Amino acid sequence: MLSEKAVVEINQIKGRYHDAQSSLLPTLYVVQREHGWLSPDAVEAVGDLLNVPKAAVKGVSTFYSMFRHKPMGRHLIQLCTNVACMIMGAERLVDILKSRYGLKPNSTTEDGRFSLVIMECIGACGTAPAMLVDTDFHDNLTEQGIVDILENYK
Amino acid sequence: MEKFLLKNIDNPNSKDVNEYIKTEGYKAISKALELKPSDIIDEVRRSGLRGRGGAGFPTGMKWSFAAADPKKPKFILCNADEGEPGTFKDRPILEKNPHLLIEGMIISGYALQAEYGYIYLRGEYPRAKDILKDAIKQAHDKGYLGDNILGKGIRFHLHVHQGAGAYICGEETALIESLEGKRGQPRIKPPFPVNEGFLSKPTVVNNVETLANIPYIMEIGAEAYSKIGSPDCPGPKLYSVSGHVKNPGVYELPMGTTLRDIIYAHCGGIRDNKKLKAVIPGGISTPILSPDKIDCPMDFVNMPKHGSMLGSGAVMVFDETVDLAKVCLRAMKFFEHESCGKCTPCREGVGWMRAILERICNGSGNEKDIELLTEVSKNIIGKTFCPLGDGAASVVQSFIKDFRQEFEQHISKEAGKEIKAAA
């Protein structure tokens, strides 16, 4: 299920903690990076690797909104619509994504290019509105700007 | 005043250890390691430093509790979850001045005789994660971290631990649960983390900004430090200002600077010279204030007197164009989404408030809804397991108290329509 590389990395991670379960979140990140999401098999594999009951791993992974439990598009757009971004026009950006790419929150475009997740505050309120595309920050977004930026993600 | 927390952040290489050292960085360590751990704790106590995470708990006192507990090993956790909407004050430290935080943690670790530290970093800061990892490695290579710090046989190991999108994990006991690889739900207190925290060992949880203040205290001494800003909660403070001001951003100012100064003197006032309608002073879970209250000093002591809280010092400024009912609704959506689900009033009640607000905002509300909203909020306040639910309810109450008309508009607007339809 997990690649050699992932297992090696996970064992390194274990080394940073006094008990195996503490390495659960970082481990889930490794697996999510590798597969794009946390499939039931992946969750089970993590449980075996860390000797944590698989049901517990599921309970933990579904508690955190940044772990994905269904496959995602090639690029993940995490757009903040919390108050600061909202009053600076984030809601219009949501409409744009819909009209331009047919992309609704918590969904993926037909071509599997983008997935959109609405975020609570991502700490860019001073340069709102803002979003994360994969792991890149983009702020001071405008209606035209967001499209230009996304065009760089194929 | 001269910047300390945001020192040399304009330098594009500020995150590099050598740049940091150039500007007196890591001096405080050598100074601290000369002192007895208890002396450092005492110094911090006398400095009057209070936690910057929101609760404003005296840091020196917290440390002395943990130091007094014989259990080993001890842990120091940096709370870099910065989840409070409107807050982005820790981010410049994490991304531009990581060594300041690391230095602060090393000193704290030594003071507490804690050999292990973790930075619990919110998942939404992927860049900060890489920066911190590099910085930690640099510090290691320079001998500031490891088994024999500066050849003094002192041990301190530091790691970054990434959260995964859960506001509640900013609450210290939930943070600890999360660090232990569990669902991030708050724990019963007592026992407090200082006695039974991470892996049931004595644990101090401090905010990024709090820890970043430690080197400063070491550098200028408790005396000098305690003279900065408000006497009963001194020190420099980072205010993150967002919304309709000309120059939003993070400002390092003496604790106790008034809202008015922050908005007008430092942020250049309301943009497009519009009128100020309201301010949320300390992040979304602090009560909203009307313009007549902005002369109050922004600190832990004075804000409550004016009906709000300093919180994380996240000032959100709303001009006259803003529909506050919608703001309130958005805030409730946030709290509903972030409720950990452990306790009934928050899990069920906050969603209910959101539903009522939704009704009101999309025009299908009625007059009774505002009373119902108040009722529901009353049934939440003071009955939740942790402050999250309380926060949500008090926010609603503050909106209704000072901005009732904002809600009534939506309701009467609807009523008006009906009349037209009838005619």
Next chain:
Amino acid sequence: MITVTINGKKITLEKPVTILKAAEIAGIKIPTLCHHDMLEPYGGCRLCLVEIEKMPRLQTACTQYVTDGMVVWTETEKVVEARKGVLEFLLINHPLDCPYCDKAGECDLQDLVVKYGPATGRFAEGKRTHPESYDDPIIVRNMERCILCARCVRMCDKVQGASAISITNRSSKSFVEPFSGGRYNCEYCGNCLTVCPVGAIMSRLHKHAYRPWLIEKEVDTVCSFCGVGCSLTLQVRGNSIVRAVPKIIGSLGKGLNKGLLCNRGRFGYDYVGSTNRLDSPLIRKDGKLERATWSEAFSYIANRLKKIKETYGSNSIAGIASGRCTNEDNYVFQKFMRVVLGTNNIDSVAGFAYAPAQKFFESIFGQGVTANPMHGIANSDGIFVIGGDPTSVNPVLGLQVRAAHQKGVPVITSGYMQGLKMFSSKSLIPNPFTETTLLASLLTGLMKERPFCGLNSAFEKIIRDIQPVEIKEAEEICGITSKDISYAIDTLSVMTNPSIIIGRDILQRAEGHTNLLLLAALIYLLNGRIYLLSELPNEQGLVDMGCLPDTLPGGRPVTVDIFRKRYEEFFGVEIPSRSGLSLMEMIDAAHANKIKAMYVMGEDVVSNVPNTKHIKDALSKLDILVVQDIFMTETANLADVVLPSLAWAEKKGSYTNLERRMQMLGKAVDGKGMDDWQAIAEVSRMLGFDMDYKDSGDIISEIAKVSPLHKDISYEDMADGECMWPYKGEPLRHGMSIEGIEISKFEIRKSKIGNRVYIGIDNPLFHAESLSRNSAALHSIAPETYVRISKVLARELSIANGDYVTIATNSGSIELSAQIDSDLPENIVLIPNNFDGKGVFTVMNWKMNTVIKSPAMDFTEAVIKKVAHVSKEATIMN
């Protein structure tokens, strides 16, 4: 001393407790939902809010501890308002389907709403919807009713240790589910059902089958499945058991199981009402078993036994007793054999391991050395488990080990133990049948660390004479790394009052006796407390009642005149002074036509003794085989007379559990059969020896007179469930003698087992011997038998999970579906013995261990082949 005032009532307490507890002590009830006395405080539901003077906020009574001088009010207006509010919140998403919900009538939420007034229903939006789940055969999950108190999850994690369920998602979107999202695939202890305060998780077996208020009576009794003897309550309607629940008062579990049960105890009782129950005596007439009247049957048996006794002598008759029958049944049985038929040929499957192990340890440490309260396990400072997985043989005892581990107590396990996988500090899995070497190396290591205490110099001498085995050697033979062995030695060596838990597997070996000696030595060195796993509810009672070839009731050796005399005087009859035959000796004797008649009470010998073919042949040679049972077992099938007896829930009497605690059964329903003791009494009357017992009470009072161990015992003594060894009696204090231990006979075989494949017994959690064969519920959990095969072996033979394989041995061959297991050593396959005609004993062979006179079941070689076609029905070819 802490003084608190609750609702004006002053109470003083030794140590601080929660306000909730304090109130309880003061007789004040504070409503709760997420709190349960079996679980740690949680503080989630917020229903227990109370007002404390000098505190602005209301506090939760379940988490807040009292302090001296604290003044608490539990029903002020403020408090009542708050509770109303909380209840209203709970009802936002809780469906109002009480008329349809099975929980109605015993639902905490419903009761509270009644108490605090119904919510005014101001919530206008739609409720959370979540379809009821029927994916599981046993548990129905209705997440619309769930109030997220997490009681089930906490029970499953922290108490049962199964961690099979968890809360999925966050906030108001959270709900409870098993990993699969559908079927639970868990241990099915059902302890989550006990703690669910609403109708969110319920037993599917009872779905709409009954309403709490329709229960006609509740009968307290103890479980009939294993030697733990959990207390439970049978709820009866009409003449049938509608539900078995743990005995819980308030929210405090009663009995040694403290409110916990395992799947068998909770769901398995339905065998009592099975349609397969025998309802009439049967007599074999020209080859076929045909219905007969009781008196026909009795006189038939009497006449045949009489003749055989006259022509071939008493010792041509043998009797097999049962650990499923009561003390009273077994007492009467051995009396019948000894006094009426005049033979000591009495034994049972308890003679395979449990009895000889106990006898051996008692001969060294004194009688009663295994009589240790189960809760000592969680309180000991270390645990060593060998010879069986307690979590499947004696599940509720197994929980003690898990609890200990969760408290940080070191647990060392030896052998393959699924249920303790996550609960052991070190799990040693030696190559098959090499425990002797492993034990010897542990002992050798410990002797270097731990000095002798000098208490028993004779035994110390014996220990010194045991040949040492160095760790390196053990590594080679057992296939366990030196590192692990040393770790085990170091961990063991610091224990001061460890619990040593011993299962039968370690004894049913060619070197069973050597293993016993090594264990005894280990126990002596570590000053350990012994726990013998016991698969039968009254295995100990059977022993204590004297259903052994060499022991009289109360553990008195029959060969010692002074003891025997006492009984002879009491019965006015002579009892043979020589020990009788052990069960396996009886079988061989039957083969050799030396045993002509066999009387079997409540034991399916054919199914529960290795080498089915061999035993069938033996029984077929008998002149007469009498079987008393509740089902038409494979043994009954061979009988000349079959007498239907009463099942556990249909009779009065007592059991003695593995702690040697004596507990009473409660009669819940009427059965068609006859009490085992009564049937025997009838036969013996016809043989001219009157046994006029009116009821089981008469028998207990006779036992109280004749058995020194049970001196003056009565049902009153057992009423409170605390009737512990040695009761009011006189145990035999002959310990510290090491008679019967000829060290010369004990040698440590160090040959490697090579690359052949052998057969072992699997103890599945969901079945109990042959009894569970007639529980529909347990079969719905685990319907099919299987063979456990190691990953390695599976790869070699390219077998995939579920593939059918044939296992052929010199005593038979059987076809089973494979279950691949990564923890199993490669050269052994495990087969359970709980499925009709497909049990491990159909292919397993045995040799007599002449030292402890029990069957050695190791080293049955097997040839394993993948079956090309996938057949659904496993078949046997003998």
